[in-house]
Amino acid sequence: MSWHEMLNIVLFNIKTILKITIVSTAFIFLILLFVYPKTYSSTVVVLPPEKNSSMDGLGSILAGKDLSDLFTASISNASSQLFVEILKSRSASLYVINKLKIQKLYDEKDINNAAKLLSEDLRIDINKEGMIKLNVLVNTTPLSIIFDNESIKKRLSADLSNTFIEALDKINRDKLTSKSKRSRIFIEEQLQIVKGQLDSVENALMDFQRMNKAISLPDQIKSSIETAANIKSEIAKLEIKLGLMGYDFYSDNKSYQFLLKELDQLRQQYAKIEIDNQDYFLAFKDVPALGKELSALVREVKIKNELYLLLQQQFYKDKIQENRDLPTIEILDTAVVPTKKTSPRTLFSAIVSSGAVFLFVSFYFCITNRKKNQQTNII
Secondary structure, three states, rough: HHHHHHHHHHHOHHHHHHHHHHHHHHHHHHHHHHHOEEEOOEEEEHHHHHOOOEEOOOHHHHHOOOHHHHHOOOOOOHHHHHHHHHHHHHHHHHHHHHOOOOOHHHHHOOOOHHHHHHHHHHEEEEOOOOEEEEEOOOOOOHHHHHHHHHHHHHHHHHHHHHHHHHHHHHHHHHHHHOOHHHHHHHHOOOOOOOHHHHHHHHHHHHHHHHHEEEEOOOOOHHHHHHHHHHHHHHHHHHHHHHHHHHHOOOOOOOHHHHHHHHHHHHHHHHHHHHHHOOOOOOOOHHOOOOHHHHHHHHHHHHHHHHHHHHHHHHHHHHHHHHHHHHHOOOOOEEEOOOOOOOOHHHHHHHHHHEEEEEHHHHHHHHHHHHHHHHHHHHH
């Protein structure tokens, strides 16, 4: 059958074809409008995470800089792609389900299965600037005008999108532990220990001075005490550095071994002052008994004071740096309750369906006419 013959058949039956097409289109339109489930979604837009410039590392420590350099070396913030993977995770879906209490919505007894279904409705897009657009599809039941509350579903679509961003922020802060956080925890523990030791030594010094009426030492002994205190303070600093480096370096690391040797040398110097001294300092063994006891107490108070001040400064530096290490979630546009459904596109679908029906009916008449002609030729 040629195209010309098919066109003649369609034109000959055009009225019937149009009637069928119009009735079918109207029927499809009514189904889409009143019966077919509707889908709502609301989009939230998140700005890409900023990247902080890293600080100096171990080399700066060996050069004499403070301890904060050790924990912030070569740290860069999470990328937008990492944010997307967090949003797609089961943990994020579980957070949303528990926060909004929507497990029953997915008709699943197992919350993990409900989380899987929720993640399947999640739609995420990243543009070339790294901005993240997120929305969650919420479907109504068939005949939603009668059996469902569309206003609740509209509001739920916005709540889901915004809660997913809450989940992203919580997981990002709770599970992506920064080095500064580990440092802050370690320094905080040491701070409490040193504070207790300082209080104890200060009380001991006060008791000694009260009982012995504050014995005074010669300048040479005071000089020895200050030197010993400085060396002891450096030993304590190195011990803290090595303790912190244990989180990130193996024992055979060259820098780690270098600090160990430096610590050993300082301990030898301190032991030399304790036992004997060939220089201009007086050895502590030569100090009279009461003077020696006082010098030890004064020395310990000085050491603990310097160490406490060092740890206190470092604690606040790490606390500030800890908040900088983790990228914050910056929302450009929050999700709002949608005014229109995402799907189905009723008018567009009805027009496409009318075209499909028209072609189908036309093809049916062509096939029917062809069969009639074949039967006539046979007779």
